[in-house]
Amino acid sequence: MIKPTIVLSTGGTGGHIYPAVALARELEARGYATAMIGQRGGMEERIAQTENLSFHGVSAGKIDRSRPDPKQVWRAARGFGEARAFLRRLRPAAVVGFGGFASLPGVLSAQALGIPTLLHEQNARLGLTQRLALRAARVVTTAFDEVRGVPAARARKVGMPVREARLERHEALSRLNLQSGPLTVLVMGGSQGSLMLNRNVPGILEGLFGKEGLYGDYSVQVIHACGGRWLPEMAARVHDLSWYKVTGYVDAVAAWSCADFAITRAGSSTLAEAAYHGVPLLMVPLPSAAEDHQTANARAVERAGAGRMIPEAELGSALPQAVLECIPQGARTRMSEAARSLSPAGAVQRLADEVERVLRGD
Numbered sequence: 046m047i048k049p050t051i052v053l054s055t056g057g058t059g060g061h062i063y064p065a066v067a068l069a070r071e072l073e074a075r076g077y078a079t080a081m082i083g084q085r086g087g088m089e090e091r092i093a094q095t096e097n098l099s100f101h102g103v104s105a106g107k108i109d110r111s112r113p114d115p116k117q118v119w120r121a122a123r124g125f126g127e128a129r130a131f132l133r134r135l136r137p138a139a140v141v142g143f144g145g146f147a148s149l150p151g152v153l154s155a156q157a158l159g160i161p162t163l164l165h166e167q168n169a170r171l172g173l174t175q176r177l178a179l180r181a182a183r184v185v186t187t188a189f190d191e192v193r194g195v196p197a198a199r200a201r202k203v204g205m206p207v208r209e210a211r212l213e214r215h216e217a218l219s220r221l222n223l224q225s226g227p228l229t230v231l232v233m234g235g236s237q238g239s240l241m242l243n244r245n246v247p248g249i250l251e252g253l254f255g256k257e258g259l260y261g262d263y264s265v266q267v268i269h270a271c272g273g274r275w276l277p278e279m280a281a282r283v284h285d286l287s288w289y290k291v292t293g294y295v296d297a298v299a300a301w302s303c304a305d306f307a308i309t310r311a312g313s314s315t316l317a318e319a320a321y322h323g324v325p326l327l328m329v330p331l332p333s334a335a336e337d338h339q340t341a342n343a344r345a346v347e348r349a350g351a352g353r354m355i356p357e358a359e360l361g362s363a364l365p366q367a368v369l370e371c372i373p374q375g376a377r378t379r380m381s382e383a384a385r386s387l388s389p390a391g392a393v394q395r396l397a398d399e400v401e402r403v404l405r406g407d
């Protein structure tokens with residue numbers, strides 16, 4: 046029997062998009078057809094292309110209720126029309142919304158057409174777009190235990206879906222054009238890079254490892270994902286350090302598969318992926334994240350012994366010491382085991398189970 050199509054509606058940043066990618070892979074493995082819907086020309090379109098997923102782009106507008114901008118309202122309205130026409134044609138059996146403002150046209154249009162919808166919330170608090178879609182959603186799956194604002198009867202904790210794939214270390218290193226001998230450090234802001242990490246980390250690491258990338262008997266190499274728009278500035282900054290590679294956007298599955306430790310922000314996808322791969326983290330939370338949730342995310346990882354949290358204001362004084370603590374193999378092994386204890390493995394299967402339950406009408 047041919048299984049039906051499930052639509053994944055997503056927008057915003059990598060933190061919303063990669064859980065959708067992970068679900069698409071799982072549903073395909075179970076024999077379903079999938080399609081992603083999101084903003085035309087948005088990050089989701091680029092990621093869908095790289096991941097070989099079928100994508101339908103719609104117009105999307107970000108509506109700031111305190112200062113409505115007519116252009117954005119018009120874009121949002123057009124997006125709803127486009128999403129509705131697409132869903133009418135495709136007739137999916139369910140739509141799963143992952144949040145981000147561009148996920149709204151797909152989810153609300155599905156609800157208007159009577160197509161069952163599920164939501165997945167990646168943070169400890171329900172995002173604005175998810176709140177708008179909450180009323181008619183059959184089930185709200187979550188990464189955290191108790192998410193404020195989700196009615197208990199419809200809440201299902203599944204965890205944070207990540208792309209469950211690991212590469213052999215040598216294969217990952219060769220994909221990223223890195224060498225097999227040195228200790229490998231990943232530096233990665235969120236999905237758009239981090240100007241703060243870009244401006245500060247190269248100098249701090251050069252201070253520790255010099256022009257040659259050496260520390261005692263250790264040689265070190267860095268792969269730093271800086272965000273496409275910062276690439277020229279970053280390339281100029283590290284041009285005389287052969288051990289310091291920069292890229293606009295890194296293949297994260299490869300990077301996590303070969304990193305010995307990583308310096309990152311503390312978005313929930315990044316932390317979940319590090320845990321899945323057992324990579325120790327030095328986390329610098331983004332202070333402007335809603336309700337400072339990145340600090341809360343980072344604290345949980347630190348409490349488990351899987352890394353250290355470094356507030357932005359203490360970067361210069363605390364990061365060098367924290368990096369040196371990650372050099373000895375013993376310390377890294379301990380942190381890596383602690384990271385694995387937080388692994389979200391299985392979350393994507395649980396999410397797919399919830400989708401199937403909704404399809405059966407349970």
Ligand SMILES: CC(=O)N[C@H]1[C@@H](OP(=O)(O)OP(=O)(O)OC[C@H]2O[C@@H](n3ccc(=O)[nH]c3=O)[C@H](O)[C@@H]2O)O[C@H](CO)[C@@H](O)[C@@H]1O
Nearest residue numbers: 058059060063167235236270294295297312313314315334
């Ligand atoms: C500024 C902002 O609103 N940030 C939020 C956003 O983070 P944002 O999406 O930036 O960060 P996350 O850490 O959650 O996710 C980043 C994703 O992009 C991937 N990646 C990143 C860089 C790269 O070069 N290659 C690559 O593949 C990572 O592997 C990860 O899967 O959503 C998260 C989940 O809702 C929130 O916790 C963050 O606070």
